[in-house]
Structure formats: structure tokens, C-alpha cells
Amino acid sequence: xxxxxxxxxxxxxxxxxxARGSAMKRFARRRSTIAFLMTLPLITVIGGLxxxxxxxAIYLATLNRRQTAFIGLENFDIxxxxxxxxxxxxxxxxxxxxxxxxxxxxGFWLAxxxxxxxxxxxxxxxGMLLVPWVIPPALSTLGxxxxxxxxxxxxxYLINAIGFPSVPWLGExxxxxxxxxxxxxxxxxxxxxxxxxxxxxxxxxxxYEAAAIDGATGWQGLRHITLPMMQNIISITVLFxxxxxxxxxxxxxxxxxxxxxxxxxxxxxYAFQVGVLSGNIPRGAAVSLFMFPLLAIxxxxxxxxxxxxxxxxx
Amino acid sequence: xAQVSLRKIVKExxxxxxxxxxxxxxxADHEFVVLVGPSGCGKSTTLRMIAGLEExxxxxxxxxxxxxxxxxxxxxxxAMVFQNYALYPHMSVRENMAFGLMLRKFPKAEIDRRVNEAxxxxxxxxxxxxxxxxxxxxxxxxxxxxxAIVRDPKVFLFxxxxxxxxxxxxxxxxxxxxKVHQTVRTTTIYxxxxxxxxxxxxxxxxxxxxxxxxxxxxxQELYHHPRTRFVAGFIGSPAMNFIPAKVVERxxxxxxxxxxxxxxxVPEHRVARYKAYAGKTVTFGIxxxxxTDTQNVNKPHVAIxxxxxxxxxxxxxxxxxxxxxxxxxxxxxxxxxxxxxxGVPLPLAADMNNMHLIDDATGLVI
Numbered sequence: 034x035x036x037x038x039x040x041x042x043x044x045x046x047x048x049x050x051x052a053r054g055s056a057m058k059r060f061a062r063r064r065s066t067i068a069f070l071m072t073l074p075l076i077t078v079i080g081g082l083x084x085x086x087x088x089x090a091i092y093l094a095t096l097n098r099r100q101t102a103f104i105g106l107e108n109f110d111i112x113x114x115x116x117x118x119x120x121x122x123x124x125x126x127x128x129x130x131x132x133x134x135x136x137x138x139x140g141f142w143l144a145x146x147x148x149x150x151x152x153x154x155x156x157x158x159x160g161m162l163l164v165p166w167v168i169p170p171a172l173s174t175l176g177x178x179x180x181x182x183x184x185x186x187x188x189x190y191l192i193n194a195i196g197f198p199s200v201p202w203l204g205e206x207x208x209x210x211x212x213x214x215x216x217x218x219x220x221x222x223x224x225x226x227x228x229x230x231x232x233x234x235x236x237x238x239x240x241y242e243a244a245a246i247d248g249a250t251g252w253q254g255l256r257h258i259t260l261p262m263m264q265n266i267i268s269i270t271v272l273f274x275x276x277x278x279x280x281x282x283x284x285x286x287x288x289x290x291x292x293x294x295x296x297x298x299x300x301x302x303y304a305f306q307v308g309v310l311s312g313n314i315p316r317g318a319a320v321s322l323f324m325f326p327l328l329a330i331x332x333x334x335x336x337x338x339x340x341x342x343x344x345x346x347x
Numbered sequence: 348x349a350q351v352s353l354r355k356i357v358k359e360x361x362x363x364x365x366x367x368x369x370x371x372x373x374x375a376d377h378e379f380v381v382l383v384g385p386s387g388c389g390k391s392t393t394l395r396m397i398a399g400l401e402e403x404x405x406x407x408x409x410x411x412x413x414x415x416x417x418x419x420x421x422x423x424x425x426a427m428v429f430q431n432y433a434l435y436p437h438m439s440v441r442e443n444m445a446f447g448l449m450l451r452k453f454p455k456a457e458i459d460r461r462v463n464e465a466x467x468x469x470x471x472x473x474x475x476x477x478x479x480x481x482x483x484x485x486x487x488x489x490x491x492x493x494x495a496i497v498r499d500p501k502v503f504l505f506x507x508x509x510x511x512x513x514x515x516x517x518x519x520x521x522x523x524x525x526k527v528h529q530t531v532r533t534t535t536i537y538x539x540x541x542x543x544x545x546x547x548x549x550x551x552x553x554x555x556x557x558x559x560x561x562x563x564x565x566x567q568e569l570y571h572h573p574r575t576r577f578v579a580g581f582i583g584s585p586a587m588n589f590i591p592a593k594v595v596e597r598x599x600x601x602x603x604x605x606x607x608x609x610x611x612x613v614p615e616h617r618v619a620r621y622k623a624y625a626g627k628t629v630t631f632g633i634x635x636x637x638x639t640d641t642q643n644v645n646k647p648h649v650a651i652x653x654x655x656x657x658x659x660x661x662x663x664x665x666x667x668x669x670x671x672x673x674x675x676x677x678x679x680x681x682x683x684x685x686x687x688x689x690g691v692p693l694p695l696a697a698d699m700n701n702m703h704l705i706d707d708a709t710g711l712v713i
Binding site: 245257258262 | 398399419420421423426427429431433434436437438446447450451478480481494498
């Protein structure tokens with residue numbers, strides 16, 4: 034109802050209600066008031082579960098170990114001087130960037146394959162390929178842990194069967210890093226697949242037909258039509274996955290627990306170790322906040338690009 | 348530029364449904380041919396087979412002297428304008444037009460020259476740096492045509508290019524397309540369901556129905572000498588009147604008995620043609636413009652009868668009178684100055700020189 038019409042309805046009534054009451058009623062019926070009231074539950078949830086904890090984490094990160102004194106950015110200073118933390122930064126970046134790139138590639142490949150399966154068979158394959166993403170990662174990682182186990186590794190069994198020596202999956206730093214990435218890609222690729230599949234389906238067939246007539250080969254169609262048309266979905270998915278992967282905790286925790294010798298620690302697992310296991314909550318908070326400014330800046334630019342393309346194209 | 352030949356072309360879908368049932372068509376170099384017919388008649392499928400977007404189930408398609416059945420669209424050297432334009436939304440107008448040339452590795456200077464030339468022909472020079480989203484329907488249509496023109500292909504294919512435009516723009520773009528063809532002279536195959544577009548644009552019109560070609564010919568020939576009842580009814584607006592009639596011998600001549608006791612004499616020079624149908628029931632076809640008021644009627648072979656209009660539609664330059672004659676609804680074109688009113692009988696003149704008789708059994712014009 035438009036504000037004017039409700040006012041008109043009120044005005045048309047006999048002047049039974051006192052003037053102040055009708056002003057209150059008008060206020061209550063204003064669109065902005067109603068909209069605010071309707072979004073209030075969400076605002077409360079976001080405020081309570083996101084804004085407050087985030088603010089509190091920032092506050093914690095500025096305290097000393099016993100949380101008795103404000104020490105500014107000293108926690109960050111100490112962290113940056115520590116060699117372990119510098120290696121955690123390097124590992125986290127290596128892990129997140131490699132895993133996200135691989136997830137994007139595998140997801141795109143899967144989506145493309147699925148897209149070309151006739152609609153009838155597509156459902157089954159789509160369902161099966163989504164399974165890794167649906168299983169709680171702590172559980173599936175446990176399964177992978179068994180498959181990587183030095184004594185019982187089924188993967189090594191297969192590798193031996195084709196004549197290669199066993200691989201020390203979780204015992205040697207580089208293999209351990211690769212194992213963590215493999216599990217993360219296995220877990221996260223279906224998400225990319227489903228997003229890309231939706232994006233692929235939204236590209237009109239006629240664009241491919243026009244491109245085919247214009248002289249494009251399959252690869253050229255992919256490069257000049259498919260990828261540019263999917264660019265928004267790709268950027269949003271990669272951004273989202275980058276944030277989630279930087280914050281990944283469960284896979285490292287279950288698979289390697291940061292070992293060997295802290296060489297697979299990432300921000301989240303290290304924050305847990307420093308903050309909870311070693312009891313230095315403020316420094317743990319500082320670890321977990323470390324990537325926030327960089328990710329925020331990346332997010333800003335990615336989303337700005339998405340908006341711009343949306344305005345130009347859609 | 349090239350001629351195009353279709354030989355016994357068949358399109359059969361899974362489950363045995365035939366969309367196109369073995370059509371033959373020869374299109375000459377520089378010719379503008381329009382495929383027209385109701386939706387589902389196979390005209391778009393035929394065009395898409397020529398483009399290579401649809402597989403050919405049987406038969407041969409020949410473009411410029413080479414059979415192209417197994418040639419992919421990119422190597423057929425054709426350009427196509429789609430119904431919804433199919434412009435690449437992420438590219439500017441210039442990039443849209445240059446895309447095909449870029450893929451074919453034309454030198455940059457040549458691409459620029461061609462794009463600018465096409466933009467000049469189509470009057471879209473000021474739009475070159477815009478994205479398709481920032482264009483109106485008519486402008487997008489021009490860009491789609493520009494994309495085809497820059498390629499300088501052997502054949503232009505148009506798939507209902509005007510059906511997304513409003514009526515006024517459609518008429519304007521129709522003229523535009525004709526002008527472009529007169530300038531570039533590329534062999535053109537144009538699909539539409541609008542018979543007015545077909546008549547106005549084509550050198551030759553191909554009327555299709557249920558996957559077969561009903562008739563091929565220049566627009567005037569189709570209009571004046573339709574070969575089947577379908578063509579007679581499809582071409583022309585308002586459509587030809589069809590009235591059930593009995594052919595009756597009277598003396599040396601023939602007379603048509605129409606419903607409500609109306610009798611129309613067949614002109615002497617047609618008697619021999621219709622003699623075999625004496626005593627039989629046929630369909631009498633006559634176009635609304637050959638069914639007029641009786642003012643200024645001094646042509647030979649005009650039959651006059653009385654009829655009562657149910658509805659009158661003044662169009663300005665003429666008035667359409669809708670008349671119920673027995674079970675048939677017919678339409679006559681009256682001079683706007685004739686005093687006619689609904690429900691009042693008025694004398695009508697049928698120009699029997701332009702009559703058609705249709706054999707109901709075969710659907711063919713006799």
C-alpha cells in the first residue's frame with residue numbers, strides 16, 4: 034500500500050482517534066518502517082553471529098596474553114618475526130591458491146562434460162559428482178587419511194601394483210602438502226562444477242551457433258564465448274572459494290594435524306594451535322585475522338568488476 | 348557469392364517425425380529467396396540445414412558448386428542473422444562485427460575498413476563502441492546485419508529477423524534489408540512466417556507447408572496464380588474468400604451456385620477449363636479486392652449479387668465488409684464513400700475474371 038493511500042484511509046475516518054495516535058499509526062505504516070521491522074530478525078542474526086564476533090576478534094587481537102592490557106599491533110609484530118608463522122603464511126597461500134586453481138579447473142572440466150551429456154543421463158552423474166561436497170569433510174578426510182596411511186594405504190597398494198614404489202603421503206613435507214591439496218580439491222571441486230554448470234546452461238545456444246557460423250572452432254568458442262559469458266560466475270566462485278579455502282581447518286586438522294614439523298599448518302589450524310592448544314587467545318585471534326585485509330581488498334575489486342559487467346551485459 | 352541447390356532434402360527427427368520431406372530448390376546467384384509458411388512448416392529447419400546447424404537426414408545441399416553436407420558451418424562461408432540477433436553481449440558493436448574476420452585472421456586494417464564500411468551502409472557508425480545492451484531493438488538488428496555484411500559471405504541467411512520488432516520498425520527494417528541487398532547483391536535466403544515480408548522482399552517466394560514446398564514463384568505469380576488452396580489462402584491480406592459452390596451447366600455456359608441462392612456466371616473463356624466439373628461441388632475462391640461495391644463497375648465478366656454485411660471496418664482508403672454467405676465468412680473491399688451499414692443488404696460485384704475454382708479432393712486450383 035502506498036503511504037499516501039493509507040494516509041487517505043486514515044484521514045477519511047471520523048476523527049475518533051486523537052491526533053498523536055494517528056501520527057504513530059502513520060509512522061508504523063510507513064514502508065521504510067515495515068521494511069526495517071521485517072529485516073530485523075536477519076539484522077539481529079548477522080549482528081550477533083558475524084559483526085559482534087568479528088569485532089570481538091579484532092579487540093582480542095590487540096590484548097596481551099592474559100587479556101589484561103591493550104598492546105596494539107604487538108601480536109602481529111611478534112607473529113611476523115616468527116619463522117614458523119612466516120612459513121604458515123607461505124603454506125596457506127600456496128595451499129589456497131593451488132587448491133582453488135585446481136578446483137576451478139577440475140570443476141570446469143566436470144561441468145563441461147556434464148553439460149554435454151544428454152539431459153536424461155545428466156541427473157545421475159550430477160548427483161554422484163556432488164557426493165564429495167555433501168559428506169561432512171571431517172568424515173571424508175578420515176577416509177582419505179586411511180587411504181594415505183603409511184601401512185595400509187590403498188593408494189600405495191595400487192601404485193605398487195603398477196610397479197611404482199610407495200609414496201610417503203603424509204610423512205614427507207611436500208607429499209603432505211600435496212595430500213592436503215588433493216583432499217581439498219576432491220571436496221571442493223563439485224561446488225565449482227555445480228556453479229559452472231548453471232553458468233554454462235545460461236549461455237544461449239544461439240551464441241554458439243552464431244560463433245560457429247562466424248568461423249569459431251570449439252576451442253575458439255570456449256575462449257571467446259563461453260569463458261567471457263561465465264566470467265562473473267567464475268570470479269564470484271573463485272572469490273568465495275578463496276575465502277573459504279584460506280579459512281579451511283578440518284582437512285589439515287584431521288589429515289596431518291599441521292605436521293610434519295608444522296610444515297602443513299595453515300592459518301586456521303595454526304590459530305587453533307596457538308590460541309586454544311597453547312592458550313594464547315589474543316595471538317590466535319591475530320593469526321586468524323591476518324588475511325582479512327588482503328581478502329577484503331580482493332573481494333572489493335572482484336565484486337566491483339562483477340557489478341560493472343552486469344551493468345554492461347545483462 | 349554463389350548459387351544454392353537443395354536436392355531431395357529430408358530432416359527426420361528421432362522417432363521418425365519428418366520436419367522436411369524431401370524438398371528440391373534451386374537458388375540462383377544474387378537471388379533473394381524467401382521461405383514462407385506457418386510455424387512448424389519446416390522453413391527454419393531448412394534454413395538451419397543450409398547453415399549447417401542442423402544435420403541433414405537425406406539429400407544434398409550444394410553451395411557454390413560444392414556439396415556441403417559434411418562441411419561444418421564455419422567452413423560454409425555463410426552468414427546468418429538470427430531472430431533474437433544473437434549478438435555477443437560481452438563484445439562492443441565493433442567487436443561483434445569484427446569477430447568473424449578476427450577468427451579468419453584478417454589484417455587489422457582490412458577489418459577496420461570492412462567494419463566501417465558496413466557501419467556506413469547501415470548507419471550505425473556512432474554505435475560502434477557500445478555494448479549490445481545499450482542498443483534498441485532496431486539498432487541490434489542493424490548490428491546483426493552488419494556482422495553478416497562484413498564477412499562478405501557466399502550466402503546470407505535470415506531467420507525471421509524482424510519478428511522481434513514492433514510493427515513500425517518492422518516495415519522500416521524491411522525496406523532497409525531490401526536496400527542492403529540491392530547494394531551488396533549477395534545471394535539471400537530469408538525465412539519468415541509473414542507473407543507481407545515475403546511478398547515485399549523476395550525475387551522468388553517459396554511457400555512451405557507441412558515440410559513440403561507448395562509453390563515457388565515470383566510474388567505476383569503466387570498472388571495471381573496460386574497453385575493450391577493453401578497458397579491461395581496464405582498469400583494476400585485480407586485472405587482470399589473461399590465459398591462452397593456447385594458448378595451447373597446453363598446453355599453453352601457454366602454457372603456457380605453459391606449458398607443462399609446466389610448465382611454467378613462463369614466467363615466464357617473459362618468454361619472449357621471448368622467444364623469437367625459440371626454438376627460437382629467445388630470451392631470458389633475470390634480475393635476481397637475482386638469483390639467490390641457496384642460503383643464504377645464497367646469491366647466485362649462482372650457478376651452482381653446481393654449480400655448483407657455483418658460488420659464494416661473502415662480503413663480510410665477502403666472499407667472492409669465482412670459478410671456471412673451460408674456457412675462461409677467472406678470479406679469484400681468497398682469504396683469508403685459507399686453508404687453501407689451492417690444488416691442492410693447491398694449489391695456486390697464479383698470480378699469473375701479473377702475467380703479461382705479449387706478441387707476439394709486434391710486441394711489444387713483448377
